[in-house]
Structure formats: structure tokens, C-alpha cells
Amino acid sequence: MEIENRSVEFIPESERYGSARRLFTIWCSANMQVTTMVIGALGVVAGLNLGWTFIGLILGNLIGSIFMAAHSAQGPHLGIPQMIQSRAQFGVIGAGVPLAIVVLAYILFTAANGVVMRDSIKAVVPVSDNNAIILFSILTLIVGFVGYELIHRIGAWMSAISSIIFAMAAYTVLQHGLPEGVWLLSSNTFKFAIFCLVVTQAASWTLGFGPYVADYSRYLPTSISTRSTFWYSYLGIVVGSTLLMLLGAIMAATAIDVTTDPGSAIANLFPGYTHLAYYVIIIGVLGWNVMNLYSSYMSTTTIFTSFNGSSRISLLTKFVIMAIVAIIVTWIAIAAQYNFSAYFSDIxxxxxxxxxxxSAINLADYYLIRKGRYCVAAMYDVNGIYGKVNWNTLSIYAVTVVVQIPFMELSFYKGPIASLVGTDISWLPALVIPSVLYYLVNRGKRLHLTPFESGHSSVPNTQLNGA
Structure with a gap:
């Protein structure tokens, strides 16, 4: 299998391949792993019963996945990485602001996966805590460097293999029965604050894929419909994330510790086959971790290429950038490994x-303002029609972050509205406020598209590499 040569540039039609169905397997497998189980267990651990936790998890997944899938649909149409498209809203250089935040977010999540897998690695390889994290980072770097096609192939295999092992795990847990009353849906068992937290955590999980979801659909042919891209992405993440979150909640309800070491919690259900189970678990989380590292690299590259307008990255530069990100991730994971619960909840x-x-700004621009009509070449031109910095968009973004402060609840801070409601519901204003403001400020663009924007989004590759 060849190492991927493309990075942040436009994918020409001659190199497009595959079908929308592979989006189901990659997003199902990315979520069908033990880190997702931790999200499902948090509500039960916080004191909500299983019935209400189930409802909260399903609701959060159904809502958050809508926005994730809407981003995925942009990939085949534009043929570029997700965050490159942000240059149309923020400006070619201005997009560096959300890009830097995206890089930080995925570095933190990649580090979290290293901590989650530490004990599973140690169960199959006799190494220390730190070396287990380092080994997992090295594996992530190797697969991430090979790139797009290997990531998709791992996703296809793991969606099937993980389905089998987690179905068997669910059967084993349910065979032992559940405590009485865990399904009771009544006003006495409903805890509003924790229920809202469960919805927020589940929605946050699926919303978090938005900044890189189109990275994994950009090689698909332009002939694939937006509807197909949306639904295969949506169903993939809903099925994978919901089922694993529900399993995590069930295991927590039976007093199985899922949050501390989810890998061992699953592997120990298979006496005599624990090592085999550990390998499946490790590869499952590795697949998602690779996606985080790969997209951290893509976003980092997008930031630096905005200053010189380049769109081609050498394999050596790709490896160096990925290696630097992997080193940072490893350092954070080693530093945070013994205070993981607070760390993971906060990120x-x-x-x-x-x-x-x-996400709200990007989707408002794509679906409501420009309706998918962009000049892709201009996204690589610092002096092009999208400008260097769009201060209006950056102001809307900054205002939204500030407005959320009273809604915030972290381990070290709780805002007044969060205290009044009892939990963090910041994702609601985070979605509504920027989309409304952006639409009001930019709605005139619908009637004044430039000639370059009014045509098909695809452009010849020669326009993008300076040939």
C-alpha cells in the first residue's frame, strides 16, 4: 500500500474513488471502541439511573450527529480538507484561529486515548506506564503517516470485528442481570442537571468530529450525492457511538469500572481469550487515535500554508509535522495519566x-449563504476573493465564546447560569448565536456571488499547485 502523497490540496476528479458506503464503516469503527464507552458510563457514575441515561445518550447522539454529517457532505463536493474550507468564512490567514484551537483539541483527545490504552498495552507487552503510552504513540504515528487509504481499510475491518466482540460483551454482562429499578422512568428518578449533562456529553462527542469529518470523504467522486454522504456518515456515527455508549452505561450500572480502565473491563469478560480481546480493543482505539493525529497534522499544515499559498507538502515535511505532534501528545498523556477523570471530562x-x-458558522455559510458554491482555488490564495482576515467572522466567533462563559462548567469553574440550571448547556448558545449572527451579517452574499463562486466548486489541479 502506497503512502498518501496528498495533504491539504484539492483532490482532482482523476484521483477520486470509492463509494459513500465506506463512510459508514469508518465512522462506525471510529466510535465502536472503548473510549466511547467511557462517555456512556459517566451519567450512571454521576447518579442518573439507566433508563434516563439511555434516553439522554440517544438524544445527544441523534442531535450532535446531524452537524457532523452535514460537514461530511462537503467533502466530495469540494474535494478539500474540512478546515481549508473555513478560509471562505474566516479569511485565508484568519482561519488560523479556529485551526489552532482544533489542533489543540485533537492533541488533547489523542493524549487521552494514550492514557485509556496504557493498561491494555501493558496487558500484552511487559512495559512501564510511560513506555506503554510511548508505544501507542509510535503505532499511531506509523499508521497516520501512511494515511487516508490505510485508515479507511482499518475502519472497514474493525467495524465488523469490533461489532462481534462488543456484542458478545453485552450478552455476557446482560446474562448476569441488572439491579432492580435501573430502568424506572419517573419524576423521582429523573435528575435534570445530570440528564442535561449526559445529553451535552453525547452531543459534544459527535459534534467534535465536525472539524475533520470531510478529511475522510474528500477522495469520493463528485458524482456522489450530498444525501448519500450525509446519511452514510450520520448512520455510521449514530450506530457506533450510541451502541458503545449504551454498553458503557449498562456496565456502569452493574458496578463494572468502565471509566478507569475500559480496555480491561471488556477483556476480562473473555476468560481464556483476554489477550485476543486486548488486541482488538487496542486496534479499535488506535484507528480513532490515528484519525485525530492525521487531522491534527492536516490542520497544522493548513495554518502554515496560509502564509505562502502552497498546497503541496513533501513526505518528509509530513513526517516531521506528525512526529512533532506525536511527541507533544505523548508528553501530555504521560503528565495527565494519573489525573485522567478530571482531564477527560474537561476536554x-x-x-x-x-x-x-x-461548526455553526461553517454550516451557515455552506448551506444558507453560499449553498455550496465556492472558488476552491481562492482558498489557497492569500490575496484572493476570501481575503486574508475576515474580521466580522472572527468577531462573531469571539462574541460566541464570551457569551458561553456564564454557561460553562469545568472542574475549576462554574458559571452563574450553569449553577442555576445545575449543569453545562453551553452547546445550545454555541450553535444558535453564531449561526444567526453570521446569517444576518452575510445574507446579502446570496444575491451577490462573484463569477468565480457561481460555478462548480471543482477546479483543475493546475490551479492549486502553481503549474
Missing amino acids: LIGQVYVLVPW
Whole structure:
């Protein structure tokens, strides 16, 4: 299998391949792994019963996945990475602001995966805590460097293999039965604050894929419909994330510790086959971790190429950037490994404050303002029609982040509205405020598209590499 040569540039039609169905397997497998189980367990651990936790998890997944899938649909149409498209809203250089935040968010999540997999690695390889994290980072770097096609192939295989092992795990847990009353849906068992937190955490999880989801659909032919791209992405993430979150909740309800070491929690259900189970678990999380590293590299590259207008990156530069990101990730994971619960909860909620406003702005521009009509070549031109910095968009983004402060709840801060409601509901204003403001400020563009924007989004590759 060849190492991927493309990076942040436009993918010409001659290099497009595949069908929308592969979006189902990659997003199902990316979520069908033990880190997703931790999200499902948090509500039960916080004191909500299983019935209400199920409803909250399903609701959060159904809502958050809508926005994720809407981003995915942009990939085949534009043929560029997700965050390159942000240059049309923020300006070619201005897009560096949300890009830097995206890089930070995925670095933190990649580090979290290293901590989650530490004990699973140690179960199959006799190494220390730190070396287990380092080994997982090295594996992530190798697969991420090979790139797009290997990531998709791992996703296809793991969606099937993981389905089998987690179905068997669910059967084993349910065989032992559940405590009485865990399904009771009544006013006495409903805890509003925790229920809202469960919805927020589930929605945050799926919303968090938005900034890189089109990275994995950009090689698909332009003939693939927006509807197909949307639904295969939507169903893939809903099925994978919901089922694993529900399993995590069930295991937590039976007093199985899922949050500390989810890998061992699953592997120990298979006596005599624990090593085989550990390998499946490790590869499952590795697949998602690679996606985080790959897209961290793509976003980092997008920031630096905005200053010189380049669109081609050498394999050596690709490896160096990925290696630097991997080193940073490893350092954070080693530093945070013994205070993981607070760390993971904070980054899960914290990403809402910065990623959701970007998502709202991007989708409002794509679906309501420009209706998918862009000049792709101009996204690589610092002096082009999208400008260097769009201060209006950056102001809307900044205002939204500030407005969320009273809604915030982290391990070290709780805003007045969060205290009044009892939990963090910042994702609601984070979605509504920027989309409304952006639409009001830019709605005139619908009637004044430039000649370059009014045609098909695809452009010859020679326009993008300076040939």
C-alpha cells in the first residue's frame, strides 16, 4: 500500500474513488471502541439511573450527529480538507484561529486515548506506564503517516470485528442481570442537571468530529450525492457511538469500572481469550487515535500554508509535522495519566466552547449563504476573493465564546447560569448565536456571488499547485 502523497490540496476528479458506503464503516469503527464507552458510563457514575441515561445518550447522539454529517457532505463536493474550507468564512490567514484551537483539541483527545490504552498495552507487552503510552504513540504515528487509504481499510475491518466482540460483551454482562429499578422512568428518578449533562456529553462527542469529518470523504467522486454522504456518515456515527455508549452505561450500572480502565473491563469478560480481546480493543482505539493525529497534522499544515499559498507538502515535511505532534501528545498523556477523570471530562465539555461555534458558522455559510458554491482555488490564495482576515467572522466567533462563559462548567469553574440550571448547556448558545449572527451579517452574499463562486466548486489541479 502506497503512502498518501496528498495533504491539504484539492483532490482532482482523476484521483477520486470509492463509494459513500465506506463512510459508514469508518465512522462506525471510529466510535465502536472503548473510549466511547467511557462517555456512556459517566451519567450512571454521576447518579442518573439507566433508563434516563439511555434516553439522554440517544438524544445527544441523534442531535450532535446531524452537524457532523452535514460537514461530511462537503467533502466530495469540494474535494478539500474540512478546515481549508473555513478560509471562505474566516479569511485565508484568519482561519488560523479556529485551526489552532482544533489542533489543540485533537492533541488533547489523542493524549487521552494514550492514557485509556496504557493498561491494555501493558496487558500484552511487559512495559512501564510511560513506555506503554510511548508505544501507542509510535503505532499511531506509523499508521497516520501512511494515511487516508490505510485508515479507511482499518475502519472497514474493525467495524465488523469490533461489532462481534462488543456484542458478545453485552450478552455476557446482560446474562448476569441488572439491579432492580435501573430502568424506572419517573419524576423521582429523573435528575435534570445530570440528564442535561449526559445529553451535552453525547452531543459534544459527535459534534467534535465536525472539524475533520470531510478529511475522510474528500477522495469520493463528485458524482456522489450530498444525501448519500450525509446519511452514510450520520448512520455510521449514530450506530457506533450510541451502541458503545449504551454498553458503557449498562456496565456502569452493574458496578463494572468502565471509566478507569475500559480496555480491561471488556477483556476480562473473555476468560481464556483476554489477550485476543486486548488486541482488538487496542486496534479499535488506535484507528480513532490515528484519525485525530492525521487531522491534527492536516490542520497544522493548513495554518502554515496560509502564509505562502502552497498546497503541496513533501513526505518528509509530513513526517516531521506528525512526529512533532506525536511527541507533544505523548508528553501530555504521560503528565495527565494519573489525573485522567478530571482531564477527560474537561476536554470533552471544553471543546464545545470552541468547536461548536466554528461548526455553526461553517454550516451557515455552506448551506444558507453560499449553498455550496465556492472558488476552491481562492482558498489557497492569500490575496484572493476570501481575503486574508475576515474580521466580522472572527468577531462573531469571539462574541460566541464570551457569551458561553456564564454557561460553562469545568472542574475549576462554574458559571452563574450553569449553577442555576445545575449543569453545562453551553452547546445550545454555541450553535444558535453564531449561526444567526453570521446569517444576518452575510445574507446579502446570496444575491451577490462573484463569477468565480457561481460555478462548480471543482477546479483543475493546475490551479492549486502553481503549474
